[in-house]
Amino acid sequence: MADYDVVIIGAGAAGLTLAHRLGQINDRRDPPLRTAVLEPPPGxxxxxxxxxxxxxxxxGPWDHLLAASWEDLSVIGPDGAEHRSPAGPYAYKMLRSTDVDAHVRASAGAAVEFRPLFVRDTEDGPEHATVRALAPGGEHLRLTARWVFDSRPPGTPQGGRTRLLQHFRGWFVRMKDDAFDPAAAVLMDLRPPQPAHGVAFGYVLPLSSREALVEYTEFGREALTTAEYERALTDYCERSGLHGAEVTASEQGAIPMTDARPRTRxxxxxxxxxxxxxxxxPSTxxxxxxxxxxxxxxxRALERGRVPVxxxxxRPRHLAMDAVMLRALDSGRVAGADFFTRLFAANRLGDVLAxxxxxxxxxxxxxxxxxxxxxxxxxSTADHLWYSLRSRVPAPSREGVSRRGRGVSR
Incomplete structure (x- = not known):
């Protein structure tokens, strides 16, 4: 018998939301799904x-944990023109990872166990999978489970043609006087200087009349240094009239934006x-x-006893459209600021969000x-279609070519 029914590697958004859902299943299931969430020890x-x-x-199910939400959204073009339209039926929402983490741990139930371990590797098997891990004290552990779900950040994506990053740094700022409308957020501000390829923008998510998350983001091939982000954020705050902002905290990261299709199994x-x-x-x-x-x-699959792939x-058509957009940005065929300004200026914000x-x-x-x-x-669409067709045609083998006496290297 395996040690667990389910092992989840990583306690980020994916690991926590899956653990939360399994806790809900266990409320109505006997016996419960024995679950372990493996995460690095504090440090x-x-x-x-x-x-x-x-x-x-x-x-939504997370509304009781929201740090803030906004239904009044706007996009600002490079010329400073503000484009505002109904976002309904949508509301833009923010969660803090610490709040989700605390809630899931408190509500998941006794059958969901959080274990501080360094995961070394995993091994598949016909009856169960094996996770090898290192305990904080140096002890080597071997855990088995019917199903293992790995949520650790992906490495360099394999395959695909375009590989960009959405890379960013944000400041949580506090102003001495009222400076924000807590009901209104700037979703995309395209006034920052633009890179040759990709796009750069800022956004402002108010948390109160005096506090907000102000973020600088780029879509591009390489992330910036922290010093470069700091200069960009200083410039953006000045551009936005946030003079004398006190920075109380920061966040920074990079998210792959690629047409590569990762395998889930x-x-x-x-x-x-x-x-x-x-x-x-991929496009956002x-x-x-x-x-x-x-x-x-x-x-749902686990609750019904199915293979939980x-x-x-x-949808495939959305991924195809995203691949075209990423290629257009990366190749420089379209200027990112122009593309997004046109999109948001000519369409209801709610339609774009849909x-x-x-x-x-x-x-x-x-x-x-x-x-x-x-x-x-x-x-860019024609380019993508041609590339897709070519990539599906298998290349002739060296042996097959050599028998025909064409293009053979000696």
Whole structure:
């Protein structure tokens, strides 16, 4: 008999949401699913505190933990023009990772165990998978489970043609006087200087009339140094009229944006979830909503006694459109600031958010596409289709070519 029914590696957004859902299943299941969540012991390997932002229509399961939410959203173009339109039926929401972590630990139940371990490797098997780990005191442990879900951050993505990063640094700022409208957020401000390829923008998420998260973000091939982010944030705060802002905390990170398709199943009993399992939407870097859908599907499968293969939570046509957009940005065919300004200026914000979260319909997507730089996007679409076709045709083997006497290297 295996030590556990389920082992979850990592206690980030994916690991915590899956543990939370398994705790809910256990409330109505006898016997419960014996679950272990493996996370690094407190110290230098502990993941930094994060904010997780997403949007959804109506009330949601995490509303009681929200740090803030906004229904009044705007986008600011490079010329300073503000584009504001109804975001309904969506509200933009922010969670703090510490709040989610505390809630899941307190509510998951006795069958969900959190264990501070350094995971070394995993091994698949016909009846169970094995996780080898190191305890804080140096003891080598071997844990077995019917199913193992690995949510650790992915390495360099394999395959794909375009590999960008959404890289960012944010400041939590406090002003001496009222400076923010707590009900209104700036989703994308395209006034910062733009890179040659990709896009740069800031955004402002108010937490009160005097506090906000101010973030600088780029889509590009390489992250900046902390000093470069600091200069960009200082410039953006000055540009936004936030003079004398006191920085109370910061966050920094990088999210892969790629057309590579990660596998969610890597063995008979080994799976990847979260960003490692393709939950990130390639065109935006947003991951929390995709992770929520993915872990919900896993939990349903486990409750019904099925093989819990995590689905990729994005439709193929949306992933194809994302691949075209990433290629257009990376190649320089479109200027990122122009692309996003056109998109948000000509469409209801709610329609754009529906597309970015996979809720849109093809007719609306077609109309939306006509508001972007059509010629450049059409060329990138043709380029992507040609590349896709070529990549599906197997290359002739060296032996086959040599028999024909063509192009043979000696």
């Amino acid at each position: 230098p390997h502990t993941p930094p505190r994060r904010t997780w932002c997403f949007w959804e229509a109506g009330p 890597v063995g008979r009993r080994l799976f990847r979830i979260g960003a490692a399992g393709g939950a990130t939407r 870097g947003y991951t929390f909503s995709g992770t929520a859908r993915q872990t919900a599907a896993v939990a 995590p689905p990729v939570p994005h 597309f970015l979260d996979g809720d849109s319909r093809p007719p609306r997507e077609f109309v939306m596409g006509l508001t972007t730089p059509v010629a450049a996007m059409s060329l």
